[in-house]
Amino acid sequence: MTGRGLGPAAIREFGTNYIFANGDLGAIVADPSVRNLNSVSAFKKAGFNIVGTVQLVDEDFERHVVRLDRIEE
Numbered sequence: 001m002t003g004r005g006l007g008p009a010a011i012r013e014f015g016t017n018y019i020f021a022n023g024d025l026g027a028i029v030a031d032p033s034v035r036n037l038n039s040v041s042a043f044k045k046a047g048f049n050i051v052g053t054v055q056l057v058d059e060d061f062e063r064h065v066v067r068l069d070r071i072e073e
């Protein structure tokens, strides 16, 4: 089921029609591993931008901070 565009579609749908539609949050943030290229790509396709890269304590890999801002209508 992976590799068919379902992940980005689900992320976008969950963000716009659930999170943004049912609250006053201004943005959604996630932190996929920089090694998980498929996940990072899926977030980008869903409209997220990479806004930073962090190294957490006790992890031997970095994470991208990805963010999707609410679009005011």
Ligand SMILES: CC(C)(COP(=O)(O)OP(=O)(O)OC[C@H]1O[C@@H](n2cnc3c(N)ncnc32)[C@H](O)[C@@H]1OP(=O)(O)O)[C@@H](O)C(=O)NCCC(=O)NCCS
Residues within 6 Å of the ligand: 001, 002, 003, 004, 005, 006, 007, 008, 031, 032, 033, 036, 037, 038, 039, 040, 041, 042, 045
């Ligand atoms: C990450 C994930 C949610 C993305 O959803 P998806 O439906 O696969 O998203 P897409 O179809 O847009 O694929 C994203 C990229 O991964 C690649 N990909 C996905 N599955 C793949 C597979 N089995 N083999 C090779 N490449 C694959 C796609 O080719 C695509 O690459 P591209 O953007 O460079 O063209 C999904 O692949 C997944 O569940 N992966 C395993 C668990 C995981 O990593 N979860 C995320 C934790 S943060």
